[in-house]
Amino acid sequence: MKKITKSMAILALLTSGSLAFAQNIKNIPEVKNSDDKALIVKADHQELEAKKKAAEEKTKLPKPYDPKADAEKDIEKMIAQAKKEGKNVIIQAGGNWCIWCLRFNQYVQTTPELKKLVDDNYVYYHLNYSPDNKNEKVFTEYGNPGDKFGYPVFIVLDQNGKMIHVQQSDVLEEGKSYSLEKVKEFFKTWTTKS
Structure with missing residues (x-):
């Protein structure tokens, strides 16, 4: 049962990721060929990497703002x-x-x-x-x-x-x-x- 459950969970993750990706591709106007789709995937990957680096940088910087201050x-x-x-x-x-x-x-x-x-x-x-x-x-x-x-x-x-x-x-x-x-x-x- 554990093996089936793990397999089903992996399949669900892969399917939902594929569906989300497919929805994103459908929403982009005039994506005509696989080269265009590859560029979109590359751009999405670069954007995710940039956000990840910014988040890592943010954790290392001092936090001068105090939300509790009057x-x-x-x-x-x-x-x-x-x-x-x-x-x-x-x-x-x-x-x-x-x-x-x-x-x-x-x-x-x-x-x-x-x-x-x-x-x-x-x-x-x-x-x-x-x-x-x-x-x-x-x-x-x-x-x-x-x-x-x-x-x-x-x-x-x-x-x-x-x-x-x-x-x-x-x-x-x-x-x-x-x-x-x-x-x-x-x-x-x-x-x-x-």
Whole structure:
């Protein structure tokens, strides 16, 4: 009985996988020959591999977003600190689910000239957006920039808490990371110092 059950389970898995594959092929317009189907399978495989690598990378990166944080109170404290220190505030909005958010954080933290530029000129805050805590009230206050630009998105506040800039992140990207020159330019543009 065990052998039959195992065989049936394997057959069911193979059949369901074949059916799912066949459905995917049927839903793709104008797949005319086996070479086209092979290209589709190869593309699907590459996409799965890329997702797997991103998931592995995500597990290794620090998680700076805290879904349990009281963002309103935290940002008030950041503004008070910025005023006291003569700096602006950068809010990096995103979440620990977002590979590009984690990559940006890691990039800034491990690139000495960027880390110094940020530490010398800004009070920095990671504003969480996730199913656990969407921080809707805070995001609404800043015009919901994630809806428009995706994540991460950067909100720059002056020392009084006034929003002075929103920066989308995709223009700062380069390959699977970020452009040092573009990120430096972004940070330099919004400092309080000339």
